Amino acid sequence: MKRLGTVIVLLTLAACGGGSQQADSRPVDKVFQEDERAPEKSAGWCGKCNMSVYSSHRCGLTTPCALCQREAGARHLHEVEWFCDSCDIMMAQQNECRDAKTCSTCRQDKNGRRALLGSKGCERCARQVPPNRLVGITAYCSQCNQETGANHVHGKTVYCMRCLHEAGKNHVCDATRFCFEHGTDEAEDQTGQAGHGSEYRLAEADHQSTLERRP
Numbered sequence: 001m002k003r004l005g006t007v008i009v010l011l012t013l014a015a016c017g018g019g020s021q022q023a024d025s026r027p028v029d030k031v032f033q034e035d036e037r038a039p040e041k042s043a044g045w046c047g048k049c050n051m052s053v054y055s056s057h058r059c060g061l062t063t064p065c066a067l068c069q070r071e072a073g074a075r076h077l078h079e080v081e082w083f084c085d086s087c088d089i090m091m092a093q094q095n096e097c098r099d100a101k102t103c104s105t106c107r108q109d110k111n112g113r114r115a116l117l118g119s120k121g122c123e124r125c126a127r128q129v130p131p132n133r134l135v136g137i138t139a140y141c142s143q144c145n146q147e148t149g150a151n152h153v154h155g156k157t158v159y160c161m162r163c164l165h166e167a168g169k170n171h172v173c174d175a176t177r178f179c180f181e182h183g184t185d186e187a188e189d190q191t192g193q194a195g196h197g198s199e200y201r202l203a204e205a206d207h208q209s210t211l212e213r214r215p
Helices: 002-019 196-213
Strands: 042-046 051-054 063-065 070-072 077-084 089-096 131-136 139-141 146-148 158-160 165-167 176-179 184-187
Touching: 051 063, 051 070, 070 139, 146 158, 165 176
Parallel strands: none
Antiparallel strands: 042 051, 063 070, 077 089, 077 131, 139 146, 158 165, 176 184
16 A cells, blocks of 8 residues: 555645646747757868868858858848746747857856847736747758758758748748748638648549539
8 A cells, every 4th residue: 555655745846846837829830850850970171162061061051050060151140038937938039140159149258158149028017037048040061052941852952041940932921931842832711730731632523523513
């Protein structure tokens, strides 16, 4: 009975601990798969570019990012996040970083801390909250020679700096999402995804039903 009581107490504590975790209130795209965002191996010194580089370095096209520990292309983006746990609000600010060692936003101080980020007033309660994290939100695609975000499709999507996600042909900011079925941007549905694919399938099904009813 004593062992059974101990097990019940442990299960109760685990349930309470899991319920206390707060989820981000701001929906964000998943930026990288874990293997994609993992630090690259050092490739040593590049005599042509006169710098230490990572394994995916391309002379004249990429430079090493000290924050991401990967090679970065033109218009590489970092994002600072502040989280107010009282209001459950995530605030974010993006910056185009050319060199994380010298960038006024991303560089570390002498103690290895990114003290220059500073606190930010919560948009709801105005309480000052410290920065939660600083991460890279784009990665270099050597095949397309450009910085890309989540769900990049070679030759079909580019990163929209305003919407902060990949966009395809016919993209309209804040109004369309990329449809993987058709390879272009389509109007969003209620879930924020490209809705044209489902409409197309319904129309196709209705057409097939009509054909089957014909004598």
